[in-house]
Amino acid sequence: MSAPRPVRPGRGARVPLLLPGMLALLAALWGGLLRLGWQLPAPPTPLAAFHGPLMVAGFLGTVIGMERAVALGRSWAYLVPLASGLGALALVAGSPGGSGALLTTAGSLGLALLFVAILRRQTAAFTVVMALGALAWLAAQLLWLAGWPGYRVAPWWAAFLVLTIAGERLELSRVAPVSGAARVAFLGAVALLLAGLGLGTADFDAGIRTVGAAFLALALWLARQDVARRTVRQPGLPRFVAACLLSGYAWLGVGGVLALVHGGVAAGGAYDAMLHALFLGFVFAMIFGHAPIILPAVLGVAVGFRRSFYAHLVLLHATLVLRVAGDLLGWLPGRRWGGLGNVAALVLFGLCTAWGVLRPPPRARS
Numbered sequence: 001m002s003a004p005r006p007v008r009p010g011r012g013a014r015v016p017l018l019l020p021g022m023l024a025l026l027a028a029l030w031g032g033l034l035r036l037g038w039q040l041p042a043p044p045t046p047l048a049a050f051h052g053p054l055m056v057a058g059f060l061g062t063v064i065g066m067e068r069a070v071a072l073g074r075s076w077a078y079l080v081p082l083a084s085g086l087g088a089l090a091l092v093a094g095s096p097g098g099s100g101a102l103l104t105t106a107g108s109l110g111l112a113l114l115f116v117a118i119l120r121r122q123t124a125a126f127t128v129v130m131a132l133g134a135l136a137w138l139a140a141q142l143l144w145l146a147g148w149p150g151y152r153v154a155p156w157w158a159a160f161l162v163l164t165i166a167g168e169r170l171e172l173s174r175v176a177p178v179s180g181a182a183r184v185a186f187l188g189a190v191a192l193l194l195a196g197l198g199l200g201t202a203d204f205d206a207g208i209r210t211v212g213a214a215f216l217a218l219a220l221w222l223a224r225q226d227v228a229r230r231t232v233r234q235p236g237l238p239r240f241v242a243a244c245l246l247s248g249y250a251w252l253g254v255g256g257v258l259a260l261v262h263g264g265v266a267a268g269g270a271y272d273a274m275l276h277a278l279f280l281g282f283v284f285a286m287i288f289g290h291a292p293i294i295l296p297a298v299l300g301v302a303v304g305f306r307r308s309f310y311a312h313l314v315l316l317h318a319t320l321v322l323r324v325a326g327d328l329l330g331w332l333p334g335r336r337w338g339g340l341g342n343v344a345a346l347v348l349f350g351l352c353t354a355w356g357v358l359r360p361p362p363r364a365r366s
């Protein structure tokens with residue numbers, strides 16, 4: 001029996017679906033700088049208040065939704081990036097009538113349903129872990145809709161990204177099959193993360209410390225099992241990707257240790273440090289490393305690798321060290337300049353990637 005031919009938007013039609021997510025990223029960066037105290041022109045809408053949702057639900061929700069829709073290859077699946085993208089636009093516009101929260105929540109519900117279809121097609125450790133990530137995003141959105149403050153929702157947003165990325169590493173790098181003991185350790189860390197999220201609803205401090213322990217365990221597991229440990233010895237793109245992955249795992253570990261030590265803080269230096277060790281150091285290092293691999297599959301464009309790609313990776317890590325040091329030492333200039341440097345690293349990443357697409361180096365041209 002032949003499988004039904006998938007109906008899906010062409011690659012060109014995927015670009016407009018991603019544009020709202022890109023706008024959300026820029027708006028979130030603006031809001032983040034305002035929250036760090038930089039005197040920028042104040043936008044007419046509350047970008048600073050929506051910084052977290054714009055980043056996680058507006059930008060990453062749209063990008064991850066698109067990636068999974070392409071993987072599933074069914075036309076209805078593109079409603080996921082459409083919903084979160086429209087939600088992103090509504091958030092940028094100030095979320096009239098709460099439409100930003102509602103639409104991004106619809107996107108998260110769509111991603112959970114998309115994973116039902118993926119699981120029916122393939123039930124494997126990596127699809128289950130990514131499905132749990134989608135459920136964590138849905139839970140985060142529902143808690144946000146219910147009026148929970150950002151600091152209580154943030155661990156759920158973080159779990160969405162950590163579980164999605166951990167699942168993708170299992171899939172992309174074929175770290176599986178691993179030994180039975182390693183598999184139990186991985187599933188144990190995932191279970192600890194879910195337990196921490198649950199515990200946090202009753203005892204926020206204990207929940208955050210448990211989530212931190214789970215992030216640390218996952219970081220150690222990924223650093224030990226990922227093929228990046230071997231590919232880092234190869235030249236060119238494989239080494240760059242491995243450098244992104246291994247440095248990202250280090251930041252996941254740092255975020256875990258900070259959460260373990262500081263527990264349930266709601267604002268201030270330790271809060272900023274633990275959040276952004278994870279959201280910038282881990283998540284964006286993963287994005288830097290995966291972009292040259294994922295973009296060809298999603299948009300059909302090749303990204304020609306150049307050694308100058310190390311510039312945005314090094315800038316991200318150096319400025320994040322400055323920011324986290326500023327956070328933990330109460331040194332405000334370090335925090336503010338580090339945060340500005342983080343934004344510069346992300347902008348440089350966008351420029352280098354666009355350059356790699358538009359002007360690939362001679363060897364990368366087909």
Ligand code: HEM
Nearest residue numbers: 032033035036052055150154267268272279280339342343
């Ligand atoms: C690139 C530069 C970034 C800057 C300048 C920035 C700035 C900030 C600041 C100042 C805070 C408040 C911290 C506090 O209350 O002490 C914050 C919170 C937060 N950030 Fe970022 N951030 C950046 C990147 C990111 C990224 C990449 C993500 C997610 C992928 C993210 C997600 C969040 C979340 C979820 C919160 C907490 C929720 C909230 O209070 O709204 N940030 N950010």
